[in-house]
Amino acid sequence: MNHWQGIVNSIFYSIQFEHDLDSKTVDRIAYALVTEPISTLTPQEEYQILSDGLAAELALPSVVPMRQGAPELRDFLSRTVARMEEMRPWPELPYMRLPEESIIAFRDAQPIARISARVNDIEARMSRGFYWGTEYGTYIPLKMRSGRIIGMFTPFWDDNDDIVLVDTTDDADPDSVINELLSATRIDPVTVTRLTADDLDEFIEEYATTPMQPNFRGENLPGNSVWGDKYVAYLTTDERESYRLTLHDGLLYNAQGQLYDTGDARTLWSPDGGRAIFAMDSRGDLYSSPHHVLGRFHHSSFLAGEPVAGAGEIEVRAGRVLLISDHSTHYRPARRFTEQVVDSLARQGASVDDIQVEYHQPPDPVQ
Numbered sequence: 001m002n003h004w005q006g007i008v009n010s011i012f013y014s015i016q017f018e019h020d021l022d023s024k025t026v027d028r029i030a031y032a033l034v035t036e037p038i039s040t041l042t043p044q045e046e047y048q049i050l051s052d053g054l055a056a057e058l059a060l061p062s063v064v065p066m067r068q069g070a071p072e073l074r075d076f077l078s079r080t081v082a083r084m085e086e087m088r089p090w091p092e093l094p095y096m097r098l099p100e101e102s103i104i105a106f107r108d109a110q111p112i113a114r115i116s117a118r119v120n121d122i123e124a125r126m127s128r129g130f131y132w133g134t135e136y137g138t139y140i141p142l143k144m145r146s147g148r149i150i151g152m153f154t155p156f157w158d159d160n161d162d163i164v165l166v167d168t169t170d171d172a173d174p175d176s177v178i179n180e181l182l183s184a185t186r187i188d189p190v191t192v193t194r195l196t197a198d199d200l201d202e203f204i205e206e207y208a209t210t211p212m213q214p215n216f217r218g219e220n221l222p223g224n225s226v227w228g229d230k231y232v233a234y235l236t237t238d239e240r241e242s243y244r245l246t247l248h249d250g251l252l253y254n255a256q257g258q259l260y261d262t263g264d265a266r267t268l269w270s271p272d273g274g275r276a277i278f279a280m281d282s283r284g285d286l287y288s289s290p291h292h293v294l295g296r297f298h299h300s301s302f303l304a305g306e307p308v309a310g311a312g313e314i315e316v317r318a319g320r321v322l323l324i325s326d327h328s329t330h331y332r333p334a335r336r337f338t339e340q341v342v343d344s345l346a347r348q349g350a351s352v353d354d355i356q357v358e359y360h361q362p363p364d365p366v367q
Contacts, residue, residue: 004053005061007046008077010038012064021068021076030083034090036127040097043090050081094184097128098141098149106141106151108348109166111200112174116162117191119154125186144180165192206282207340209307210333212300219298220305230295234304243287243302245278247348251319252286259319265290267313269327277328279303280310284344288314299330308333310341313358321350325358335364 011029018025034043041049054077060070068076084090098105115122119130119138130140130152139153149168156164167177174194182189219226220234235243242255252260265276278288279302287302299311311331315323324345326338338357346352 003041003045003049004058007038007041007049008053009061009063011077011080012061012066012073015076016064016066019067021072023079026076026079026083030080030087033080034084034087035093037093037096039129040099042096043084043093047081047084050077054078054081092145095128095142095144098143100131100134100141102141102149103134103136103139105149105168106153106166109151109168111156111164111166111195113165113178113195114157114162114193114199115152115165115187115191116193117188118161119163122152122163122187125188144184146180148177148180150177150181207280207284207309207344208337209282209309210331210337211307212305212330213332216298216300216330217305219295219300227295232295233297233301235301236304240287240302243289245286245288247345247350250349250351252316252321252350253319260288260316261318262288262290262314262316267292267327268294270313275313275315275323275325278310278312278314278341279308279328279331280341280344282307282309284309284340284347286341286344299328308337310337310344312338312341321345321352321355323356323358325360327358327360332361335359335361 011033014029014032015021015025033046037043037046054074060073066073119132122140123129126140128140128142130138132138137153137155139151141149141151143149151166151168152163153166154161154163156162165178165181167174169177178192178194181187182192216226216232218224219232222231223229224231244255245252245260246255247253254260262274262276264273266273267275267277269275276288276290277292277299278286279299280286281303289297289301291297299308302308308331311326311328311333313323313325313327314321324338324341326333326335338359338361342352342355342357345355
């Protein structure tokens with residue numbers, strides 16, 4: 001009933017100044033319903049709602065004053081539905097506005113561009129309305145023809161009402177996102193600026209870090225006094241990426257896109273297997289290796305001896321995190337750093353309620 005009222009009101013609003021509801025007007029409205037659906041409805045849903053409402057002789061809304069009487073208006077709606085049927089197969093839409101509750105999909109969305117325009121202008125150029133006055137601000141979630149889910153939100157910056165374009169895709173390619181949006185809408189390309197890493201630095205909430213124990217300094221150098229004839233591998237930025245773990249739908253994946261599993265992993269503290277070593281950086285990025293080799297590869301390897309936001313052992317089965325420990329001789333992280341690891345996992349969508357946290361460090365001093 002509500003959808004019937006909403007669709008008919010929208011149609012009446014578009015034709016309220018027409019003297020004659022002729023075939024040209026029918027064509028215009030039918031084309032608009034098929035190519036620019038109302039709200040979050042699909043053309044098929046619009047068609048069905050109008051057909052069912054007419055068959056049930058539902059009352060016509062009176063919000064928009066119309067010069068025509070009810071019989072003429074019903075006839076116009078019937079001809080519009082018939083015209084929609086004649087237009088099949090309908091063209092594939094470049095994008096659809098998603099329901100307001102789809103906001104949950106944007107929890108970890110990546111900001112990729114700045115749109116220097118007002119919301120009203122974007123609405124007009126897209127023929128789609130934003131959701132206004134929500135606890136998340138003013139926004140519009142869209143599912144693109146490619147299947148990509150993107151959104152536009154404001155406010156984002158403190159000093160203006162520019163709109164931020166975000167993408168929920170895990171491996172977002174900013175250029176392809178921007179190009180798809182521009183090709184599907186009438187948004188002025190001049191108003192769209194791709195965001196750089198420097199632009200986003202101020203919005204990234206970094207975790208506190210703890211330094212490596214001083215007695216391991218120089219362990220990466222040949223002939224060091226720590227390991228004698230051995231030296232520890234310190235990874236470069238590029239090398240580190242092959243150890244990086246990512247979360248998708250609550251599950252951990254390795255850099256090769258496979259579900260992470262530590263069933264065959266070993267650490268120096270868990271020689272029977274089942275656990276791997278890990279380290280987390282200040283941004284919450286997690287790095288892990290199934291190999292823990294004395295004097296060759298340690299927690300310090302991941303970030304090349306730099307401070308970490310967490311370090312220890314991790315137990316994972318088929319992508320599901322079962323255990324986190326703070327067992328790291330190189331860093332000896334206080335418990336608050338291990339808590340940061342659990343927090344980061346939760347923020348990225350992991351279910352942390354069942355994760356066992358194993359502490360080897362004493363409780364943090366009471367502040």
